[in-house]
Amino acid sequence: MKKQTSPLKNLRTIDQVADLVKERTDNRRSTLAIFDLDGTLFDNRTRTMFILREISEKFDSRLPQLSAAFNSFRDLSVVDYSLDVTLRRLKVRAPAEVHFIKQEWAKRFFSDEYQKYDMPLPGAKACVERIHKAGATVIYLTGRDVGRMLVGTTEVLRLYGFPVGVAGTMTIVKKEFEQDDEIFKREVSEYIDRLGEVVAVFENEPANSNILQARFPGAASFFVETQHRPGAPRLNPGIARIKDFRPAGRRTGR
Numbered sequence: 001m002k003k004q005t006s007p008l009k010n011l012r013t014i015d016q017v018a019d020l021v022k023e024r025t026d027n028r029r030s031t032l033a034i035f036d037l038d039g040t041l042f043d044n045r046t047r048t049m050f051i052l053r054e055i056s057e058k059f060d061s062r063l064p065q066l067s068a069a070f071n072s073f074r075d076l077s078v079v080d081y082s083l084d085v086t087l088r089r090l091k092v093r094a095p096a097e098v099h100f101i102k103q104e105w106a107k108r109f110f111s112d113e114y115q116k117y118d119m120p121l122p123g124a125k126a127c128v129e130r131i132h133k134a135g136a137t138v139i140y141l142t143g144r145d146v147g148r149m150l151v152g153t154t155e156v157l158r159l160y161g162f163p164v165g166v167a168g169t170m171t172i173v174k175k176e177f178e179q180d181d182e183i184f185k186r187e188v189s190e191y192i193d194r195l196g197e198v199v200a201v202f203e204n205e206p207a208n209s210n211i212l213q214a215r216f217p218g219a220a221s222f223f224v225e226t227q228h229r230p231g232a233p234r235l236n237p238g239i240a241r242i243k244d245f246r247p248a249g250r251r252t253g254r
């Protein structure tokens, strides 16, 4: 006879999620955990700064304002969700320069080659690994696209030691780059719903967080406070806010 299993309600911490997954696994039950990548498991600001630095070196004489910006560049807090805002903060204002930088940035940012310059959030790898080891299928659900970014996505997950390509993992990306992120995640969540019991969702976009919480009301929903699209909706109640993936006791200076 199967043991009684716990209900999903009121999971508020990653510890509780891992314990529940373990219990379900011991009872031969399938569980799923959904992780967004950009702004959730990974901080993309380093990718942007690396690209801007590369562009400023490569096109030096054409980009005097960007080159000058690196004389005073101090830390990543200058990097906003919007490249326009970042460039304004860096005092790059000449329209022709801004236009050229945006073109060159987009070519690189949305490509396989530059994803290795992302930085995992503190504790991200340990958290994913723990939930995976407990027996959940880890689903990387990202608005990156198959044509330009799947290879780099897999590469960077492997580089940092995240479980990828092995049993109990799944990477779901967009077929077309142009597809709207929210519509993509809404449609895919219908498919995921058929696969098994979703126990946890991790997102950094309030709109996606709300969509996934509505689709999986029993799952623990975590909102990672990094950066997100401007003008985002309010986060629905019942979604737990986290700054990163470290156990609360190991966060210092916060």
Ligand SMILES: [Mg+2]
Pocket (backbone or CB within 6 Å): 036, 037, 038, 039, 040, 203, 204, 205
């Ligand atoms: Mg994201």
